[in-house]
Amino acid sequence: MNFIISIFQRIFADNMGIKNIIQVLSLLISVAVFSQKSTPKKAPVKKKVIVAKENTVLPVINEDLPLLIPKKKDGNFGYVDQKGRFVIKPEYHIAVFFYEDCNLLNAPDEKLRKFGTADYATVEKDEISYRVDKKGKRVYRFRQEDLGKCVHKEYTQQLYQAYVLNGFYGIIEKATFKDPADYRQFQIYPQYDYLFILEGDDVANPMIIASKNNMFGVIDVHNRIIIPFEYDDIKRNFSWKLGKMFDVSKDGKNYYYIDSKNRTY
Known part of the structure; x- marks a missing residue:
């Protein structure tokens, strides 16, 4: 700006003609335009983009178990x-x-x-x-x-039930059992201190909480041991139906879940 003012002062001091004034003005406009084009532009500031991490896939070790x-x-x-x-x-x-x-x-x-x-x-x-x-x-x-009302679902009748004979628990198939004197009619002959059939989806092969010598384990209807008799208690709840797991304790106070392979979670 000071440069332009000094030029005008010189013009009027020298009494320059109109033609010269126009030439000088043209020169000044060219200089001004050139200086504007020559001014370096600031580089645009790049915004930092944060990419969200993908959801962690929950591991599957046993397909029969819940993910959580x-x-x-x-x-x-x-x-x-x-x-x-x-x-x-x-x-x-x-x-x-x-x-x-x-x-x-x-x-x-x-x-x-x-x-x-x-x-x-x-x-x-x-x-x-x-x-x-x-x-x-x-x-x-x-x-x-x-909360609404639950829709009534048809109850699936259990095939088996516990049967007490001489103070011991066994398993019978309700539809066929008639004579307790005939040991062949028992699915599992009474030999346990306690038995409880857990609620489940597979009524033909339920899991059965069993007690022997004051210890708890789990058996199936063929009297095969699924969970060894090493627990102080196994809860009679819906953990098998909901999660294919058993709610167990070795001290009667602290409970935790195990799967059908006796793996602890």
Whole structure:
């Protein structure tokens, strides 16, 4: 700008003609345009792009087992994968297998019904129940007004039942058993201190909690030992039906899950 002012001062000081003034102005405009084109442009700042990591695929060691298994640590439940690594941190008083919730499946609000599918599990913390997804996110908090009525499903009649003879437990097939004096009519002749047939999908081959010499194990209807008699207790719950696992304890206080190969989780 100072350069241009000095040129004008010189023009008027020298009393230059109009023609010369026009030439000088043309020169100044050319210089100004050239200087604008020559000004270096700042390089655009590249924004840092953060690419989210892909979801970790849960390992599959046993195809019969759930991908996530409830596990207790320091007094609270979380979920581990089939390798025993925590995927959902232990912070819940109660945590059950990922399984359908029929009340939510029949919720009056159709938008809530998806939370009743087996993609979610029910947990409880501070006496509040939630449904969580497989990443551990709480996606729904239970409210009584949200719950519908479970649709009645036809009960699958069990083929076998426990039978007590002379203080010992055996197994009979209900449809064919008639004479307890005929040992051949017993599926398993009474020889155990206690037997309990677990609820399951395969009624022809149920898992049976058995007690002998004050220790618990699991047998099948052919009297084959599935889980050795080394446990102080095995819970009579739905862990076999929901997760193909057994809820066991060696001290009657601390419980954990094992699979049908006696592997601990």
